[in-house]
Amino acid sequence: MRSAAACILAIAACGKGHPPSGLGPDADPCGGRGCYSATGPITLTVLDGSTHAPITVQPTFTAAIYSGPIPIQCTAMTTPCPSWQIGPGIFGPGSADIGVAATGYASQQITVIAQGPVGCCGVGPVASATVTLSP
Numbered sequence: 001m002r003s004a005a006a007c008i009l010a011i012a013a014c015g016k017g018h019p020p021s022g023l024g025p026d027a028d029p030c031g032g033r034g035c036y037s038a039t040g041p042i043t044l045t046v047l048d049g050s051t052h053a054p055i056t057v058q059p060t061f062t063a064a065i066y067s068g069p070i071p072i073q074c075t076a077m078t079t080p081c082p083s084w085q086i087g088p089g090i091f092g093p094g095s096a097d098i099g100v101a102a103t104g105y106a107s108q109q110i111t112v113i114a115q116g117p118v119g120c121c122g123v124g125p126v127a128s129a130t131v132t133l134s135p
Helices: 003-012
Strands: 041-048 060-062 070-072 084-086 094-101 107-114 127-132
Touching: 041 094, 041 107, 094 127, 107 127
Parallel strands: 041 127
Antiparallel strands: 041 084, 060 094, 070 084, 094 107
């Protein structure tokens, strides 16, 4: 899911008349990939406030701009999961307010800055944050 701002930025950067040095005006500066552009993934480490270790239950991430829980994936094949990743393109560039909840813990809200790609196409860098939940 891309935001309108990300699409506008991608089109402006990849449009005709804006090729990188050495390419003609009709060249595709994105190498035939079109103008797919997305913010990078967001990696969140969720810690237990008492032990300062990763929580042992799966958290739920929510945001006002996303209907329902945000899809997440554990970053490792271990238990407990050391961190969770929200896929690229879920949020537009800029501040992303994310609610973090887990059974047995008080919920929290954090803000993470999502960034788009450096060039005209691709995915931006990974943004990361740590949130500590109180039992």
